Amino acid sequence: xxxxxxxxxxxxxxxxxxxxxxxxxxxxxxxxxxxxxxxxxxxxxxxxxxxxxxxxxxxxxxxxxxxxxxxxxxxxxxxxxxxxxxxxxxx
Numbered sequence: 718x719x720x721x722x723x724x725x726x727x728x729x730x731x732x733x734x735x736x737x738x739x740x741x742x743x744x745x746x747x748x749x750x751x752x753x754x755x756x757x758x759x760x761x762x763x764x765x766x767x768x769x770x771x772x773x774x775x776x777x778x779x780x781x782x783x784x785x786x787x788x789x790x791x792x793x794x795x796x797x798x799x800x801x802x803x804x805x806x807x808x
Contacts, residue, residue, distance in 0.1 A: 730769075739765070 734740060743761040746752050779788060 734765075 739761070743757060746757045746761075747754055776788075
């Protein structure tokens with residue numbers, strides 16, 4: 718395992734996930750006193766692992782068909798578009 722790659726991916730995903738709707742949904746489930754916290758944590762963690770696994774699988778398959786440089790451009794432009802939408806399009 719490449720520690721530098723691990724640290725880069727970890728830091729990027731960790732920062733991207735802070736305050737997003739997934740974290741807020743988990744917070745809401747955990748705030749209900751009737752919900753066991755370990756169950757909320759396990760279910761949330763399992764969902765994130767599965768979503769990440771699907772992302773890795775999709776990225777691997779797409780890399781066979783699409784040039785990774787194009788994927789970086791599309792992903793980057795997608796992030797910029799979402800940022801502009803949040804800044805200017807959301808009420």
